[in-house]
Amino acid sequence: MTALTAPRRTTFTDATTGPTFLRTLRAELLKLTTLRSTWWSLAIAAALSVAIAWLFGSASDGGDPILGVVVSAQFTMLVAGVLGAIAVTGEYATGMIRSTLTANPRRVQVALAKSVAIALVVGAATAVTYLVCLAVTVPTSSVAIVWSDPARAVLPLVFGIAAMVAYALIGMGFGLLIRNGAGAIAATVGVLFVAPIAVNLFALGGASWQWVVDLGRYLPVAAGSDLTAIPTGDVLVPALTLAAWVVGLVGAGMVLLQRRDA
Template sequence: MSTVTAPAPTQAKPVAKAHLSFPHLLRSEWIKFWTVRSTAWSLSIFFVVTVALIVLISLALKNAGVGDGPPGPVEDRVLGPYTVAAQLGQIALVVLAALAITGEYSTGMIRSSLTAAPRRTPVIWAKFLVLGGVFFVVALAANLLGAVLQQAFFSDDLKLDLGDPQIQRALFGTVLYTTTIALLSFALGALVRHSAAAIAIVLGALLVLPLLFQIPWKPLQEIQPFLPGVAGSNITQTDAQVEAGWDSFPPGVAHLTAWEGYAVLLAYLAVVLVGALVRIKKSDA
């Protein structure tokens, strides 16, 4: 009677440790961003509000006879609809940017992301790049459409010279300002990890602090030009508008140019973002 010899057990080969590359993280964050229902709603609200405000404020300026006067000041005032649209429309992006990171902390989904990327900081960078790219494109599209509609319906009264480098820089600066403010909201959300706190801090800095710092007390007045909203919004104006705004500050207060003001806003973003990166690296989710 023959015996059947069982094959010797083979030693299992060690499984190679999975490596999630940064492009994979980007793709993951892109998918997560667009699968949340609030994304489409918030971006749509921002787009519609921005375009509508540009058109409606242009109509109001036309009815007010803003075109009757010297050509220089008229060009500057015609940019007003874009500034107002950016200041109001950005609220939708501020909320969406904060929720993009705080929502994962509230649901616990962030733990899955950090498990897949143990180094942690690439998760923040991937979200940062996805949000920044989407916000920039949507803001650019909204302002371009607003400019097209403004010139189509109000070009006889509101002459906006799109060939003027100052006008081009101001319009492009409006897109930069809107995107940077939204990214600041994201960075604050990553730092404080609480939706209401992040949104309240950003909106408070943009809407409330400029009013408080108008109190006639010299230390407050000297700080006012360096507030994120005040400094950053310089990039949305022509040099003539920025210099005209200097008259609203008391003597001796620092005067920031358009790019200097935007650099101040970038500094706020950098400080908050570094704080968020340090916290996610050092503390548990």
């Protein structure tokens, strides 16, 4: 009699299929880039950035072109955050998250791939938008960009891209935590937009509320503004602040993703 052998178990890391993470990342990139909401969000952010950069250059009589580019993040941050939120909650709304987790039951890996996909798409779109903004502002500016001084040229642009990626991942973190589109968007808007306004109101209350103002420095938007300051100063604290927000929210979302039913 011939001995029965157990069938070879097919895994995601099979040599014929490639690493699991790369396959999952390709799938997440495909899902993200085939959604109309993604392209609408990126288009709105790009249009706002170019318009603000042009208005800044016109109103400031040829001011620093780099400042005209990075200042747009004060408005487009909400678009990035909302994009990150709906990239997650859209799957819960349609029930596609169950198919995603069936295809790859390693939930942390799915969340990591989704975060990398969002970071790549938002980062690339922001870089292209910045190039277009420079093309709009440089011809109308009487101030030359000193590319040989990274603190006044390259670094603010690089940190601006990083800040936009962080805003999108903050939205993704709320999406993983709340799993509801309206709730995740409300939380994202609250942290990125409403909280800084509230801090400014407390600043009017005098010294008794100074501790609230001091805490406001650790909000994502304040950290992003410090990162993109021209010339670039001490970036350690604002960089760690943004990283803490991203790691904290996305990390907590991953923990709940493992513990809760899809």
